[in-house]
Amino acid sequence: MQVNINGIETRYVLSNEGGGPWLTFIHQLGGGLSVWDQLAGYFRDDYTVLRYDVRGHGQTELSKEPFSVGDLAGDLAALLDALGAPSTHLVGMSMGGMIAQQFALDHSSRVDSLTIADSVAANPPEARATWDQRAASARRDGMAPLAAATLERWLTEDFRVAHPEAVEPIHEALTRTLPEGYAMACEALREFDVRGKLGAIHCPTLVVAGRHDTGTRPAASQEIADAIEGAHFELLDAAHLAPVEQSQRFAALLETFLERPV
Known part of the structure; x- marks a missing residue:
């Protein structure tokens, strides 16, 4: 299904067999809504499950102008408006976790709960060069050379x-x-930094990290949990x-x- 969100044709999939509360999944950088296929199938009998392709990913159009993580959170708000969802449980992985944090800050009344997986509250200054190198590599050589290391x-x-x-699908x-x-x-993720704002999040929060994650240190995810009052942290045997x-x-x-219970 497609809908125009902030001038961008956006692909989404809605599974509402259960007709229950809204549950929205946001994918990682270089991913797409299909990464959530298995989990969507697990929850669709009890929740109204929404998945979508972030702008420039999957079958969602590319933005004509540079954007921020705040803009990506705004895309989600507009998508929920278009679908008539007043609020949602929110699950974000990696880039999706950054979007979820920003959304919880910008649209707090619309978040029933927040689950952040394998994400950070900011990218440190020393990581800026890495983000610039990845962006330059994609523009110069396309995505294939990035795939193996990723x-x-x-x-x-x-x-x-x-x-x-x-x-294979990933x-x-x-x-x-x-x-x-x-x-x-x-370039949007390079600039992301909500470290000083996380204390303003008051919804139930679950933070998950992979023990073997070399790109996003588990300690960085732990820092998110520590900054949000009452947040629960879990470490899984994964990357x-x-x-x-x-x-x-x-x-x-x-x-x-x-x-x-809340």
């Missing part, structure tokens, strides 16, 4: 060997990402895409978290 960071070797059927989504969309997102690599454990954690 998948090594995202998933442990044991998982990649044991589950090629799970790895690889395909990465290589099909528009190079300019990836590059512009890298960067912990909700994929430990999908059953993550689903169980999320189910228990969502059923907690």
Whole structure:
């Protein structure tokens, strides 16, 4: 399904067999809504599950102008408006976790709960060069040369060997990402910093990290949990895409978290 959001044709999938509360999943940089297929199937009987492609990713159009993580949070707000969703439980992974944090700050009344996986509250100054290099590489050479090293960071070797059927769609989504969309997102993430603002988030919050994540240190995710009053932190035996690599454990954690009384 497609809808025009802030002048951008945006792809989304809505599964509302259960007709329950809204539950929205936001994917990683270089990903797409399909990364949530398994979890969406798990929750769709009890929730109205929304997945969408962030601008410049999947089948969502590329932005004509540079954008910020705040703009990406604004896209989500406009999408929820278009679909008639007053509020939602929000789950974001990696880049999606940054968008989720920004959304919770900018639209606090619309967040029923917040789940942040494998993400950071800011990218440190020493990481700026890395983001610039990734953006330059995508623009110069396309996505294919980035794929191998990215998948090594995202998933442990044991998982990649044991589950090629799970790895292939992730690889395909990465290589099909528009190079300019990836590059512009890298530049937006480079500037992201909400460290001094997280104390303003008061919704129930779950933060998850992968023990073997070399790109986003588990300690960085722990810092998010420490900054949000009452947030719960969980460490999973996974690399960067912990909700994929430990999908059953993550689903169980999320189910228990969502059923907690507020």
